[in-house]
Amino acid sequence: MANKIKAVIFDWAGTTIDYGCFAPIKGFIEGFKSIGIEITNEMARKPMGLSKIDHTREIAGMLPEPILESQVLEAYKVFEETLFANIGQHCDIKDYVVETVAALRGQGIKIGSTTGYTAAMMEQVLPKAAAQGYSPDFCIAPDQTAKGRPYPYMIWNNLIQFGISDPREAVKVGDTTADIEEGKNAGCWTVGIIVGSSELGLTRDEVASLSESGLDSRKAAVRAAYYKAGADYIIDEIDELLDVLADINRKLVQNTPRKLLTPGPLTTRYSVKHAMLTDHCTWDDEYKEITTSVMDDITHIAANDDYATVLLQGSGTYAVEAMVNCLCGKNEKILFLVNGEYGKRMLAIANNAGKNFEHIDFDMTKPIIAELLENKLKDSNDISIVVFVHCETTTGVINPLGKLAKIAKSYGKKVFVDAMSSFAAYDIDMPGLDIDALAASSNKCLESLPGLSFVVVKKELVEKSEGQSQSHSLDLFDQYLGLYAGGGKFRFTSPTNVLLALRQAIDEYKKEGGLQARRGRYIENHDILVNGLGNIGIHPIVAPDDQSYIITTFELGKLDFPGMYEMLKSEGFVIYPGKLTSIPTFRLGNIGDVYPTDMAAIVAAIAKFIGAENDKKL
Numbered sequence: 001m002a003n004k005i006k007a008v009i010f011d012w013a014g015t016t017i018d019y020g021c022f023a024p025i026k027g028f029i030e031g032f033k034s035i036g037i038e039i040t041n042e043m044a045r046k047p048m049g050l051s052k053i054d055h056t057r058e059i060a061g062m063l064p065e066p067i068l069e070s071q072v073l074e075a076y077k078v079f080e081e082t083l084f085a086n087i088g089q090h091c092d093i094k095d096y097v098v099e100t101v102a103a104l105r106g107q108g109i110k111i112g113s114t115t116g117y118t119a120a121m122m123e124q125v126l127p128k129a130a131a132q133g134y135s136p137d138f139c140i141a142p143d144q145t146a147k148g149r150p151y152p153y154m155i156w157n158n159l160i161q162f163g164i165s166d167p168r169e170a171v172k173v174g175d176t177t178a179d180i181e182e183g184k185n186a187g188c189w190t191v192g193i194i195v196g197s198s199e200l201g202l203t204r205d206e207v208a209s210l211s212e213s214g215l216d217s218r219k220a221a222v223r224a225a226y227y228k229a230g231a232d233y234i235i236d237e238i239d240e241l242l243d244v245l246a247d248i249n250r251k252l253v254q255n256t257p258r259k260l261l262t263p264g265p266l267t268t269r270y271s272v273k274h275a276m277l278t279d280h281c282t283w284d285d286e287y288k289e290i291t292t293s294v295m296d297d298i299t300h301i302a303a304n305d306d307y308a309t310v311l312l313q314g315s316g317t318y319a320v321e322a323m324v325n326c327l328c329g330k331n332e333k334i335l336f337l338v339n340g341e342y343g344k345r346m347l348a349i350a351n352n353a354g355k356n357f358e359h360i361d362f363d364m365t366k367p368i369i370a371e372l373l374e375n376k377l378k379d380s381n382d383i384s385i386v387v388f389v390h391c392e393t394t395t396g397v398i399n400p401l402g403k404l405a406k407i408a409k410s411y412g413k414k415v416f417v418d419a420m421s422s423f424a425a426y427d428i429d430m431p432g433l434d435i436d437a438l439a440a441s442s443n444k445c446l447e448s449l450p451g452l453s454f455v456v457v458k459k460e461l462v463e464k465s466e467g468q469s470q471s472h473s474l475d476l477f478d479q480y481l482g483l484y485a486g487g488g489k490f491r492f493t494s495p496t497n498v499l500l501a502l503r504q505a506i507d508e509y510k511k512e513g514g515l516q517a518r519r520g521r522y523i524e525n526h527d528i529l530v531n532g533l534g535n536i537g538i539h540p541i542v543a544p545d546d547q548s549y550i551i552t553t554f555e556l557g558k559l560d561f562p563g564m565y566e567m568l569k570s571e572g573f574v575i576y577p578g579k580l581t582s583i584p585t586f587r588l589g590n591i592g593d594v595y596p597t598d599m600a601a602i603v604a605a606i607a608k609f610i611g612a613e614n615d616k617k618l
C-alpha cells in the first residue's frame with residue numbers, strides 16, 4: 001500500500017537532540033539573574049517550544065511584579081550569551097533517531113524540522129547533529145518566519161519546500177505542548193514524545209533514579225498535557241513513529257473520498273461536513289434559532305405557513321413511522337398503495353402500531369395505477385387516509401403523486417406521502433394538491449448527513465393529533481409542541497452537529513439555484529448514466545416514462561456484483577445492490593454532490609470492468 005504520508009517534521013531539542021531539553025534552562029535562569037530576578041527551573045521550562053524571545057516574555061509574565069520591556073531584552077541578551085556558550089554540549093542525538101529517520105526515508109518520506117531556536121543558534125546545532133548522522137532535509141527557525149509557535153508558519157514553510165499541499169500528508173513530532181499546538185494549527189497530524197522530552201523535564205540519571213510508579217506518574221502527567229493540547233498520537237520513544245505512520249496511513253486509505261452512487265447517505269459537500277465542527281447545546285437560544293430556520297426553510301420547499309415541519313432525531317423511517325403512527329386517529333382506516341419495499345415497510349409500521357389498515361399491492365417495476373385507487377375508493381367508504389411512496393427507491397419507479405392525490409381528495413380522504421427520495425428533487429406542491437403530510441429526511445436530495453428526518457404536515461392536523469401516537473419518542477404532537485411552541489426546542493437530545501450540517505445543506509441548495517437547478521443537474525446526471533450504460537448493453541428495468549431521475553435499477557445480466565462492487569470502489573465509486581428477487585439487478589443513484597463528469601466516469605469504470613471480465617474468458 002502506497003504511503004500517504006509524505007513528510008515528518010521534527011522538533012529539535014527534547015525531540016531529536018538534547019535528552020530532556022536542558023540547553024535553554026540554564027540560559028533563562030542566568031538571563032533573569034542578570035536583571036536581579038530569581039526564577040525556578042520549572043518557570044524556565046514551562047513555555048518551552050516557543051521562540052526564545054517569546055519564551056522570555058512568557059517567563060516575565062509569570063513574575064509577581066511586571067517588568068519593563070528593556071529588562072526582558074536584557075534578560076534575553078544574557079540568555080543568548082549563556083546558550084551560545086553551552087549549546088554545543090547539548091547536541092547529543094537522542095536514542096533511535098538515526099534508525100527511525102533512515103526507516104522513514106526508506107519509505108520515501110521527507111524529513112522536515114522546526115524549532116524554538118533562532119537561525120544563529122541552529123547554525124551551531126546543525127553541523128553537530130550532522131556529525132552524529134542526523135540531517136533533516138529542511139530546517140527553519142522562528143526568526144525566519146513571521147511568527148514562531150504556536151503559529152503554523154514554520155511547518156507551512158516545510159510543506160512549501162517539499163511541495164505538499166495537503167497538511168494531512170504531514171506529521172509534526174515534538175516534545176512540548178507548543179509543538180502539538182503548532183502542528184494542530186498547521187492542520188497536520190501531531191505526535192507527542194514522552195521519554196527525554198522537555199515536558200517530562202528529567203535527565204537520564206533522574207529517570208533512572210525514579211521508582212517505576214514514580215516515573216509512571218510523571219509520564220502520565222506528560223500524556224495528559226499532550227492529550228489536552230490535542231495530540232493525535234502519544235508515544236514513549238521516537239521509533240514507535242513507524243507504527244503511528246502505519247496507523248495514519250490505514251486511516252487515510254479507509255477515509256479516501258469516494259462518490260456514493262446510492263440512494264443515501266450521499267456524497268456531501270465539504271461545507272456541509274465542515275459545518276459540523278461547532279459544538280452546540282440543544283437548549284441554547286442560538287441553536288434553537290438555527291433549528292427554527294431549518295424548519296421554516298424545509299416547510300417552504302414544499303408548502304406554506306399553513307404547514308409545519310416537525311424534525312425528528314433518526315433516519316427517514318422514523319419520520320414515516322411518526323407520520324403513520326401519530327396522524328392516524330383511533331377510528332380511522334388507512335389504505336396503503338404498495339409497489340416496493342418502502343411501501344411494505346409502512347405496512348409493518350401500521351401493523352406494529354395496531355392501526356386499522358388495508359393495502360393494494362402493485363407490480364414493483366411499474367407505478368401505482370391510479371384507476372385502481374379510484375375503483376377502491378368508489379367501493380369502500382370506510383377509508384380515511386391514503387398513503388403511498390412518491391419515488392419508490394426499491395426500483396426507482398416514480399409514482400403519479402398528483403393523480404393519486406387528486407383522486408384521494410375527490411373522495412374526501414387525507415393523503416400522506418413518503419417523499420423521502422423525491423423531496424427537494426421533484427416539485428411537490430403540498431397546498432396545491434392539498435396533501436396532508438409527507439415524510440422525508442436530511443440525507444437524500446437535501447444532500448446533508450444522516451441523522452435527521454422530518455414530517456411536513458398541516459398545522460391543523462398535527463394540532464389535533466394529541467394522544468394518537470402509540471410511541472412516546474416518535475410522538476409528532478409532543479415534538480411539534482417543543483419545536484413550535486418551544487421556539488425550536490427538541491424534546492430530547494438532538495443531533496446538534498447534524499442539524500448544523502442540514503442548515504448548511506439548505507444554504508447550498510439555495511446557492512445552487514433551488515429546485516430548478518438541482519433537478520436539472522439530477523436529470524442530466526441520470527441521462528448520461530442511462531445513455532452511457534445503454535451503449536455498453538446495460539439497461540434499466542423500468543420503462544423510461546415510469547423511471548425517476550434519482551435512482552435507477554439496471555439489469556445485472558451475467559455480471560458478478562461483488563466483483564464489480566470491489567473494482568468500482570477501488571476506482572472511487574460506491575454502488576448499490578438491487579432489491580428485486582425476480583432478476584439480478586444493481587442500482588445506481590445519481591443524487592448528492594455528483595456531477596455529469598462523475599456519471600461519465602462511472603460508465604467508463606463499468607465498461608472497464610466488463611472489458612476485464614471478457615478478457616478473463618478469452
Ligand SMILES: *Cc1c(COP(=O)(O)O)cnc(C)c1O
Binds near residue numbers: 263317320389441
Ligand atoms: C431512504 C428511504 C426511506 C428511509 O429509509 P431509512 O433507511 O430509514 O433512511 C424511506 N422511504 C424511501 C422511499 C426511501 O428512499
